[in-house]
Amino acid sequence: MNKKPLLIATHNQGKLIETKDLLKNSSFDIVSLAQQEKSCVVQEDQSTFYLNALKKAQTYQQFYQMPVIADDSGLVVPALNGEPGVFSARFAHENASDEENNQFLLKKMKGIEDRRAYFECVVVYIQSPQNFVWARGTYNGEILEAPQGGQGFGYDPLFYVPTYKKTMAQLLMHEKNQISHRALALQKLLIKIKEKGWA
Numbered sequence: 001m002n003k004k005p006l007l008i009a010t011h012n013q014g015k016l017i018e019t020k021d022l023l024k025n026s027s028f029d030i031v032s033l034a035q036q037e038k039s040c041v042v043q044e045d046q047s048t049f050y051l052n053a054l055k056k057a058q059t060y061q062q063f064y065q066m067p068v069i070a071d072d073s074g075l076v077v078p079a080l081n082g083e084p085g086v087f088s089a090r091f092a093h094e095n096a097s098d099e100e101n102n103q104f105l106l107k108k109m110k111g112i113e114d115r116r117a118y119f120e121c122v123v124v125y126i127q128s129p130q131n132f133v134w135a136r137g138t139y140n141g142e143i144l145e146a147p148q149g150g151q152g153f154g155y156d157p158l159f160y161v162p163t164y165k166k167t168m169a170q171l172l173m174h175e176k177n178q179i180s181h182r183a184l185a186l187q188k189l190l191i192k193i194k195e196k197g198w199a
Helices: 013-022 049-064 085-090 098-108 173-179 181-195
Strands: 004-008 028-032 068-076 116-128 131-143 159-161
Touching: 004 013, 013 028, 013 068, 013 173, 013 181, 049 068, 049 085, 049 116, 049 131, 068 085, 068 181, 085 098, 116 181, 131 181, 173 181
Parallel strands: 004 028, 004 068
Antiparallel strands: 068 116, 116 131, 131 159
Protein backbone atom coordinates (compact mmCIF):
# COMPACT_ATOMS: atom_id res chain seq x y z
CA MET A 1 0.00 0.00 0.00
CA ASN A 2 1.35 3.41 -1.00
CA LYS A 3 1.30 5.65 2.03
CA LYS A 4 0.62 9.36 1.59
CA PRO A 5 3.07 11.80 3.17
CA LEU A 6 1.61 13.69 6.12
CA LEU A 7 3.46 16.53 7.82
CA ILE A 8 3.15 16.74 11.60
CA ALA A 9 3.51 20.46 12.20
CA THR A 10 5.38 20.61 15.50
CA HIS A 11 8.91 21.23 16.74
CA ASN A 12 8.00 19.61 20.06
CA GLN A 13 9.63 16.16 20.11
CA GLY A 14 7.23 14.93 22.77
CA LYS A 15 4.21 15.81 20.63
CA LEU A 16 5.84 14.30 17.52
CA ILE A 17 6.57 10.98 19.24
CA GLU A 18 3.06 10.77 20.69
CA THR A 19 1.39 11.66 17.37
CA LYS A 20 3.52 9.15 15.42
CA ASP A 21 2.57 6.44 17.89
CA LEU A 22 -1.13 7.32 17.63
CA LEU A 23 -1.04 7.27 13.81
CA LYS A 24 1.18 4.20 13.38
CA ASN A 25 -1.67 2.09 11.95
CA SER A 26 -2.94 4.78 9.58
CA SER A 27 -2.40 5.02 5.83
CA PHE A 28 -0.01 7.97 6.22
CA ASP A 29 3.74 8.21 5.95
CA ILE A 30 4.56 10.56 8.82
CA VAL A 31 7.14 13.29 8.15
CA SER A 32 8.33 15.97 10.55
CA LEU A 33 9.30 19.62 10.23
CA ALA A 34 12.89 18.66 11.08
CA GLN A 35 13.03 16.63 7.83
CA GLN A 36 12.14 19.62 5.66
CA GLU A 37 14.88 21.51 3.83
CA LYS A 38 13.04 24.84 3.98
CA SER A 39 11.85 26.22 7.28
CA CYS A 40 8.63 28.08 7.96
CA VAL A 41 7.87 29.92 11.20
CA VAL A 42 4.29 30.42 12.38
CA GLN A 43 3.45 32.76 15.25
CA GLU A 44 0.87 31.24 17.60
CA ASP A 45 -0.83 34.55 18.28
CA GLN A 46 -4.52 33.59 18.10
CA SER A 47 -7.00 33.70 20.98
CA THR A 48 -8.10 30.04 20.99
CA PHE A 49 -6.56 26.59 20.54
CA TYR A 50 -8.70 26.10 17.41
CA LEU A 51 -7.57 29.31 15.72
CA ASN A 52 -3.90 28.63 16.49
CA ALA A 53 -4.14 25.07 15.13
CA LEU A 54 -5.97 26.23 12.00
CA LYS A 55 -3.44 29.00 11.33
CA LYS A 56 -0.55 26.54 11.65
CA ALA A 57 -2.23 23.94 9.44
CA GLN A 58 -3.10 26.42 6.68
CA THR A 59 0.32 28.09 6.69
CA TYR A 60 2.32 24.85 6.61
CA GLN A 61 0.07 23.29 3.97
CA GLN A 62 0.54 26.24 1.64
CA PHE A 63 4.28 26.42 2.31
CA TYR A 64 5.09 22.71 1.95
CA GLN A 65 2.27 21.75 -0.44
CA MET A 66 1.34 18.55 1.36
CA PRO A 67 -1.34 17.42 3.82
CA VAL A 68 -0.69 18.63 7.36
CA ILE A 69 -1.82 17.83 10.87
CA ALA A 70 -1.35 20.74 13.26
CA ASP A 71 -2.51 21.04 16.81
CA ASP A 72 -2.64 23.49 19.64
CA SER A 73 -3.06 22.28 23.14
CA GLY A 74 -2.57 23.32 26.70
CA LEU A 75 -3.61 23.21 30.29
CA VAL A 76 -6.75 24.97 31.52
CA VAL A 77 -7.21 25.70 35.24
CA PRO A 78 -10.69 27.07 36.02
CA ALA A 79 -9.54 28.54 39.37
CA LEU A 80 -7.01 30.64 37.41
CA ASN A 81 -9.73 31.92 35.03
CA GLY A 82 -8.64 29.42 32.37
CA GLU A 83 -4.92 30.08 32.58
CA PRO A 84 -2.46 29.10 31.25
CA GLY A 85 -4.63 28.18 28.21
CA VAL A 86 -3.13 29.23 24.86
CA PHE A 87 -0.10 30.55 26.77
CA SER A 88 0.71 27.11 28.23
CA ALA A 89 4.08 26.78 26.48
CA ARG A 90 5.14 30.30 27.48
CA PHE A 91 3.35 30.74 30.80
CA ALA A 92 6.37 31.78 32.89
CA HIS A 93 7.92 33.82 30.04
CA GLU A 94 8.36 33.71 26.25
CA ASN A 95 11.09 31.05 26.13
CA ALA A 96 10.20 29.21 29.33
CA SER A 97 11.26 25.62 29.94
CA ASP A 98 8.78 22.99 31.15
CA GLU A 99 10.35 23.23 34.61
CA GLU A 100 9.91 27.03 34.71
CA ASN A 101 6.28 26.78 33.60
CA ASN A 102 5.55 24.12 36.22
CA GLN A 103 7.11 26.18 39.00
CA PHE A 104 5.22 29.30 37.87
CA LEU A 105 1.96 27.35 37.90
CA LEU A 106 2.65 26.08 41.43
CA LYS A 107 3.39 29.62 42.56
CA LYS A 108 0.13 30.95 41.10
CA MET A 109 -1.86 28.11 42.69
CA LYS A 110 -0.42 28.53 46.16
CA GLY A 111 -3.28 28.56 48.67
CA ILE A 112 -5.92 27.65 46.07
CA GLU A 113 -8.06 24.71 47.19
CA ASP A 114 -9.86 24.08 43.90
CA ARG A 115 -7.14 22.28 41.95
CA ARG A 116 -9.31 20.91 39.15
CA ALA A 117 -7.80 21.25 35.68
CA TYR A 118 -8.07 19.81 32.21
CA PHE A 119 -5.88 19.39 29.20
CA GLU A 120 -7.40 20.51 25.89
CA CYS A 121 -6.16 19.69 22.40
CA VAL A 122 -7.53 20.85 19.05
CA VAL A 123 -6.15 19.12 15.95
CA VAL A 124 -6.66 20.21 12.35
CA TYR A 125 -6.03 18.06 9.27
CA ILE A 126 -5.77 20.04 6.05
CA GLN A 127 -5.69 18.41 2.63
CA SER A 128 -5.83 21.61 0.58
CA PRO A 129 -6.75 25.24 1.38
CA GLN A 130 -10.51 24.59 1.22
CA ASN A 131 -10.50 21.02 2.55
CA PHE A 132 -9.91 20.53 6.25
CA VAL A 133 -11.46 18.91 9.30
CA TRP A 134 -10.80 19.40 12.99
CA ALA A 135 -11.49 17.74 16.33
CA ARG A 136 -11.19 18.54 20.02
CA GLY A 137 -10.23 16.37 22.97
CA THR A 138 -10.16 17.13 26.68
CA TYR A 139 -9.03 15.21 29.74
CA ASN A 140 -9.84 16.08 33.34
CA GLY A 141 -7.51 15.86 36.32
CA GLU A 142 -6.07 17.79 39.24
CA ILE A 143 -2.94 19.87 39.87
CA LEU A 144 -0.63 18.45 42.54
CA GLU A 145 1.45 20.58 44.89
CA ALA A 146 4.74 19.03 43.68
CA PRO A 147 5.80 17.29 40.44
CA GLN A 148 5.86 13.48 40.22
CA GLY A 149 7.18 11.24 37.44
CA GLY A 150 9.72 11.56 34.66
CA GLN A 151 7.75 10.61 31.54
CA GLY A 152 5.88 12.94 29.18
CA PHE A 153 6.49 16.67 28.88
CA GLY A 154 4.94 20.03 29.69
CA TYR A 155 2.67 19.97 32.75
CA ASP A 156 2.48 16.15 32.89
CA PRO A 157 4.41 15.89 36.22
CA LEU A 158 1.82 18.09 37.96
CA PHE A 159 -1.31 16.68 36.31
CA TYR A 160 -2.83 13.96 38.50
CA VAL A 161 -5.06 11.37 36.81
CA PRO A 162 -7.53 10.06 39.44
CA THR A 163 -8.47 6.89 37.51
CA TYR A 164 -4.83 5.74 37.43
CA LYS A 165 -3.84 7.33 40.76
CA LYS A 166 -0.76 8.65 38.93
CA THR A 167 0.35 11.80 37.18
CA MET A 168 0.51 11.93 33.38
CA ALA A 169 4.30 11.82 33.81
CA GLN A 170 4.04 8.46 35.63
CA LEU A 171 2.01 6.77 32.89
CA LEU A 172 3.63 4.61 30.23
CA MET A 173 3.23 5.97 26.70
CA HIS A 174 0.67 3.34 25.70
CA GLU A 175 -1.37 4.18 28.82
CA LYS A 176 -1.20 7.91 28.14
CA ASN A 177 -2.07 7.39 24.48
CA GLN A 178 -5.30 5.64 25.45
CA ILE A 179 -6.63 8.53 27.50
CA SER A 180 -4.84 11.80 26.69
CA HIS A 181 -6.48 14.89 25.21
CA ARG A 182 -4.28 14.51 22.12
CA ALA A 183 -5.23 10.84 21.72
CA LEU A 184 -8.95 11.63 21.99
CA ALA A 185 -8.69 14.49 19.49
CA LEU A 186 -6.67 12.44 16.98
CA GLN A 187 -9.06 9.48 17.25
CA LYS A 188 -11.98 11.77 16.41
CA LEU A 189 -9.95 13.41 13.63
CA LEU A 190 -9.04 10.09 11.98
CA ILE A 191 -12.73 9.15 11.82
CA LYS A 192 -13.50 12.45 10.06
CA ILE A 193 -10.55 12.01 7.65
CA LYS A 194 -11.75 8.53 6.71
CA GLU A 195 -15.35 9.72 6.29
CA LYS A 196 -14.06 12.26 3.76
CA GLY A 197 -12.15 9.51 1.92
CA TRP A 198 -8.81 11.24 2.53
CA ALA A 199 -7.16 8.22 4.19
